[in-house]
Amino acid sequence: MENSRTSNPRRRSWTPSSMPRTLWSSTESPTKDFRSNDDQKAVNVQVVVRCRPLSEDEVRARASLMISCDETKQQVIASQNTGNKQTDRVFVFDKVFGPTSQQKELYDDVVAPVISEVLEGYSWTIFAYGQTGTGKTYTMEGEGRKQKNAGVIPRAVQQIFDVLESEKADYSMKATFLELYNEEITDLLASDDQPKRPLVLMEDGKGAVFVRGLEEEIVCSVDEIYAVLDKGSSRKHTAETLLNKQSNRSHSIFTITIQIKEPNSSDGSELIRCGKLNLVDLAGSENILRSGAREVRAREAGEINKSLLTLGRVINALADSSTHVPYRDSKLTRLLRDSLGGKTKTCIIATISPSILSQEETLSTLDYAFRAKCIKNRPEVNQKLMKSTLIKDLYSQIDSLKQELHATRQRNGSYAAEDERHSADALRKQLMEIQELYIFQQQLRVDLEDKLERNERELTTTRQSLFNLEDQYQQAIVMCKDKETLIFNLISSGKELTKKALELRSDLEGAASDVSTLFAKIEHKNCLEDTNRQHIQNFYSQLVQQLRELDNAVSASATSQEQNWKAIQDNTQSFLASKSKAIDELLKQTEYLKDLCASGVKNLDVSAEELYQNSQLALSRLSSELSAHSSCIVDLVTKNSSDADAINNDLKSNMNNLRSRIDALIKLQEENHARDYQASKNISSSLVNFFKTLRIYISKLTLIEEDSRTITNQKLHAFTTKFEEFSLAEERLLLEQMAQLLANSSSRKKKMATVDDVLESASNRSDKLNQEISDMQSLTADGEEEWNNFIAKTETNYVEDSAAVEAGKCTLEEGLQCCMRKLAEVSQQQRMNEESLLVEINKNFDSDDSHIKNGTSVNEKIHARFSSIAASLLEETDDATKKLMLSAENPLRLDHEASEKANLLSSRCLVCTKETSTIHSEQVAEISRTARESLLDDYLVDNASCVSPRKRNLVLPTREEIECLIISTLGDSLQPDNAVAS
Numbered sequence: 001m002e003n004s005r006t007s008n009p010r011r012r013s014w015t016p017s018s019m020p021r022t023l024w025s026s027t028e029s030p031t032k033d034f035r036s037n038d039d040q041k042a043v044n045v046q047v048v049v050r051c052r053p054l055s056e057d058e059v060r061a062r063a064s065l066m067i068s069c070d071e072t073k074q075q076v077i078a079s080q081n082t083g084n085k086q087t088d089r090v091f092v093f094d095k096v097f098g099p100t101s102q103q104k105e106l107y108d109d110v111v112a113p114v115i116s117e118v119l120e121g122y123s124w125t126i127f128a129y130g131q132t133g134t135g136k137t138y139t140m141e142g143e144g145r146k147q148k149n150a151g152v153i154p155r156a157v158q159q160i161f162d163v164l165e166s167e168k169a170d171y172s173m174k175a176t177f178l179e180l181y182n183e184e185i186t187d188l189l190a191s192d193d194q195p196k197r198p199l200v201l202m203e204d205g206k207g208a209v210f211v212r213g214l215e216e217e218i219v220c221s222v223d224e225i226y227a228v229l230d231k232g233s234s235r236k237h238t239a240e241t242l243l244n245k246q247s248n249r250s251h252s253i254f255t256i257t258i259q260i261k262e263p264n265s266s267d268g269s270e271l272i273r274c275g276k277l278n279l280v281d282l283a284g285s286e287n288i289l290r291s292g293a294r295e296v297r298a299r300e301a302g303e304i305n306k307s308l309l310t311l312g313r314v315i316n317a318l319a320d321s322s323t324h325v326p327y328r329d330s331k332l333t334r335l336l337r338d339s340l341g342g343k344t345k346t347c348i349i350a351t352i353s354p355s356i357l358s359q360e361e362t363l364s365t366l367d368y369a370f371r372a373k374c375i376k377n378r379p380e381v382n383q384k385l386m387k388s389t390l391i392k393d394l395y396s397q398i399d400s401l402k403q404e405l406h407a408t409r410q411r412n413g414s415y416a417a418e419d420e421r422h423s424a425d426a427l428r429k430q431l432m433e434i435q436e437l438y439i440f441q442q443q444l445r446v447d448l449e450d451k452l453e454r455n456e457r458e459l460t461t462t463r464q465s466l467f468n469l470e471d472q473y474q475q476a477i478v479m480c481k482d483k484e485t486l487i488f489n490l491i492s493s494g495k496e497l498t499k500k501a502l503e504l505r506s507d508l509e510g511a512a513s514d515v516s517t518l519f520a521k522i523e524h525k526n527c528l529e530d531t532n533r534q535h536i537q538n539f540y541s542q543l544v545q546q547l548r549e550l551d552n553a554v555s556a557s558a559t560s561q562e563q564n565w566k567a568i569q570d571n572t573q574s575f576l577a578s579k580s581k582a583i584d585e586l587l588k589q590t591e592y593l594k595d596l597c598a599s600g601v602k603n604l605d606v607s608a609e610e611l612y613q614n615s616q617l618a619l620s621r622l623s624s625e626l627s628a629h630s631s632c633i634v635d636l637v638t639k640n641s642s643d644a645d646a647i648n649n650d651l652k653s654n655m656n657n658l659r660s661r662i663d664a665l666i667k668l669q670e671e672n673h674a675r676d677y678q679a680s681k682n683i684s685s686s687l688v689n690f691f692k693t694l695r696i697y698i699s700k701l702t703l704i705e706e707d708s709r710t711i712t713n714q715k716l717h718a719f720t721t722k723f724e725e726f727s728l729a730e731e732r733l734l735l736e737q738m739a740q741l742l743a744n745s746s747s748r749k750k751k752m753a754t755v756d757d758v759l760e761s762a763s764n765r766s767d768k769l770n771q772e773i774s775d776m777q778s779l780t781a782d783g784e785e786e787w788n789n790f791i792a793k794t795e796t797n798y799v800e801d802s803a804a805v806e807a808g809k810c811t812l813e814e815g816l817q818c819c820m821r822k823l824a825e826v827s828q829q830q831r832m833n834e835e836s837l838l839v840e841i842n843k844n845f846d847s848d849d850s851h852i853k854n855g856t857s858v859n860e861k862i863h864a865r866f867s868s869i870a871a872s873l874l875e876e877t878d879d880a881t882k883k884l885m886l887s888a889e890n891p892l893r894l895d896h897e898a899s900e901k902a903n904l905l906s907s908r909c910l911v912c913t914k915e916t917s918t919i920h921s922e923q924v925a926e927i928s929r930t931a932r933e934s935l936l937d938d939y940l941v942d943n944a945s946c947v948s949p950r951k952r953n954l955v956l957p958t959r960e961e962i963e964c965l966i967i968s969t970l971g972d973s974l975q976p977d978n979a980v981a982s
């Protein structure tokens with residue numbers, strides 16, 4: 001078979017432009033409508049059940065049976081175990097095929113009659129429905145073509161060709177094969193050189209669904225159709241699951257369209273009869289857990305279950321005669337729309353497993369199949385076409401194709417590359433199709449709006465007339481009820497009368513029989529007295545008279561009764577006639593209204609569907625826009641959050657930096673403080689030492705002073721005593737030694753030198769003391785200098801620390817300002833983003849305002865949060881800086897105070913020392929001076945008082961001599977060092 005589209009003249013793409021719509025339309029054809037009244041009758045969907053034998057796996061698992069099939073009663077009995085109870089559910093179908101049934105049986109019983117109807121011009125759909133692995137494909141396709149296991153499709157194809165050939169019919173046949181996989185329609189017969197793309201499902205505005213671009217393969221023989229089947233089947237999506245080794249993962253529809261030329265009609269026109277057969281092999285519903293489907297398989301199973309669920313809902317809605325049938329919820333139900341409640345006849349083959357393992361699925365299948373029995377289709381014989389019309393259609397199509405080709409060639413130049421031309425052709429075609437579709441949609445919309453308006457108007461008037469009719473109907477009902485009571489009363493009185501008359505008659509009859517018995521007795525005896533005879537005759541005549549009267553009364557009452565009856569009958573008949581007339585009228589009006597309503601509802605349905613489609617489109621557009629907006633918002637929010645994160649991170653890192661700097665600063669401060677503390681401690685200890693030394697010196701000096709005073713006192717006392725003794729002795733010796741004194745003046749001069757030595761040693765001691773004091777002064781000066789150095793160092797440290805703190809503060813402030821700047825930038829950016837987003841969103845979708853407001857409020861909240869964090873950070877940093885400053889200032893202040901105190905102390909010490917030393921030296925000098933002077937004065941006084949009486953004989957010693965004497969007498973006792981040593 002040739003694959004190329006151009007090289008195969010028999011193949012044709014089924015697009016709206018090329019589709020012979022007249023083939024399916026009931027209004028467009030110029031030919032007469034061949035529908036008979038019978039055709040318009042509703043027929044139920046035919047439902048047959050086929051139960052397969054237990055599979056090898058089920059046998060291996062020793063699964064028990066839960067299904068038994070009664071083929072004669074067409075029943076399927078499903079046994080259910082609920083708790084310990086076994087309940088049987090019985091389902092009755094059009095046909096039932098048990099596990100032992102053969103392919104041929106099913107075909108002959110179910111499909112063969114269908115094929116006959118297809119060849120008569122009907123459209124039929126046969127579809128297999130059931131759980132996965134229950135034999136749908138086995139039933140539809142079978143195993144092998146010409147063997148006993150061949151399924152419905154090959155047998156049907158064979159039968160069609162057999163019939164056509166046996167009838168020597170003039171026919172043409174086309175086949176399409178499509179697959180619905182994951183809600184996408186693909187052409188299983190598409191040429192290999194064409195890209196595999198999903199096809200679009202469309203409606204032609206009259207409710208008919210068609211697949212745009214689905215290729216029709218023209219077939220002329222059984223082998224060709226088998227080749228087409230093989231090609232399509234090999235492309236179907238199948239996979240192995242736990243429940244089926246070759247499980248269909250898609251729904252497939254194989255369609256055969258047959259056009260048969262009818263024998264020439266009386267007017268000589270050639271008519272074409274058209275039959276159509278859709279053979280549907282549905283993918284099986286499956287329990288994902290049981291089939292073990294994973295990933296792709298699970299998604300497939302999900303899609304399969306979804307579309308089958310919609311099919312189930314459509315079946316339910318149709319079975320319940322619901323006004324809304326959810327055909328549009330899946331492509332499968334849209335494709336099968338005409339077969340479920342439409343004009344196509346339908347046969348459902350429900351396949352089940354007998355095993356208890358599939359109990360739930362089997363019961364569900366049986367329930368659906370049972371409900372599907374209630375679906376009613378209104379099949380119509382497809383319109384017959386005039387051959388001339390068909391040929392005209394084809395010619396016009398060829399012409400338009402030629403024109404297209406010519407136009408394309410002219411536009412592209414005949415030398416354009418073949419590929420380019422092809423793609424340009426395809427593009428142009430698509431464009432034209434889209435344009436056509438657009439115009440068609442526009443037209444449809446306008447039409448629909450018109451229709452809707454008209455329908456609304458009609459509906460209002462219909463409603464009004466319906467109300468009137470309802471009123472009339474109510475009145476008629478009331479009248480009917482009145483008349484019914486009247487009739488009932490009449491009938492009951494008539495019945496009463498008849499009853500009484502009958503009783504009377506029976507009494508009379510009894511009496512007559514008595515009389516006749518009497519007569520018989522009289523005659524029989526024949527010997528009764530003559531007197532009595534007369535009497536009896538009288539009695540008899542009386543009786544006869546009475547009887548006659550009674551008869552008359554009865555006949556009168558019967559006549560009156562008859563008259564009554566007649567009157568009643570007349571009344572009833574006239575009433576019934578009027579009533580039936582009124583009812584007829586009502587029925588007619590109701591029928592008319594019903595039709596009106598049905599057409600109105602249909603139109604409304606169509607409009608609603610269109611509106612639904614439009615709204616779906618709008619909804620999808622809106623939802624896509626919404627999703628775009630929401631993704632945009634999500635992006636923004638993500639961006640914002642990432643910005644916020646970045647800022648957070650920045651802040652955190654800045655904080656960390658600040659913290660580490662503060663830590664370093666604190667460490668530095670601590671070190672400085674430790675250092676200062678150590679220095680202060682050192683200085684304090686040296687000061688303490690210094691003061692200790694001072695105190696020792698002072699105590700030493702005090703001791704020296706006391707000692708020297710005591711010694712001086714003792715010596716003075718000793719001197720006084722000695723001097724008195726000496727004076728007395730000298731008074732005695734003075735005279736004797738006067739001469740010797742004079743003679744020894746030179747030696748006394750020497751003794752005067754010793755006094756000088758004493759003075760010299762005293763001055764030496766005082767020098768030493770001065771030296772000590774100067775040492776102490778220098779020590780104090782050193783201490784002062786050291787203290788000043790310490791203060792200077794501390795001040796430098798303080799300045800350095802302040803500078804470091806200042807630098808830290810500056811860095812902190814810089815970091816914070818940087819953060820603030822970043823924050824401001826981010827918020828600015830954010831605000832810009834928000835504004836741009838706001839503009840965009842306002843432009844596109846007003847309802848997103850709330851989202852944006854939310855976003856803005858969130859951003860503002862974030863911004864406010866950031867600002868508060870920044871403010872608190874600033875505050876914290878300020879606090880920390882202040883604390884640092886305070887903690888830095890405190891030790892310095894303390895140090896300063898300590899140094900001031902130390903200074904004060906040292907200065908006081910110095911003053912004290914100076915004072916002490918001055919006092920000491922002055923005291924010493926004073927003591928020595930006083931001692932010397934008093935000694936001298938005493939001496940001089942004594943000398944004067946002693947000497948005066950003998951002044952002429954004595955040579956008085958000079959002042960210098962006396963001083964020398966004193967010093968020599970006092971000796972070394974005036975030496976401070978000696979005093980200390982002692």
Ligand SMILES: Nc1ncnc2c1ncn2[C@@H]1O[C@H](COP(=O)(O)OP(=O)(O)OP(=O)(O)O)[C@@H](O)[C@H]1O
Pocket residue numbers: 051052053055099130131132133134135136137138139244246247248249282283284285351
């Ligand atoms: N009536 C039957 N008699 C004998 N074997 C059968 C019968 N029905 C089904 N089988 C066997 O059961 C197995 C599964 O059948 P089939 O592939 O037709 O199931 P299915 O319903 O099409 O499954 P899926 O929905 O997964 O495609 C096949 O091996 C087939 O040969």
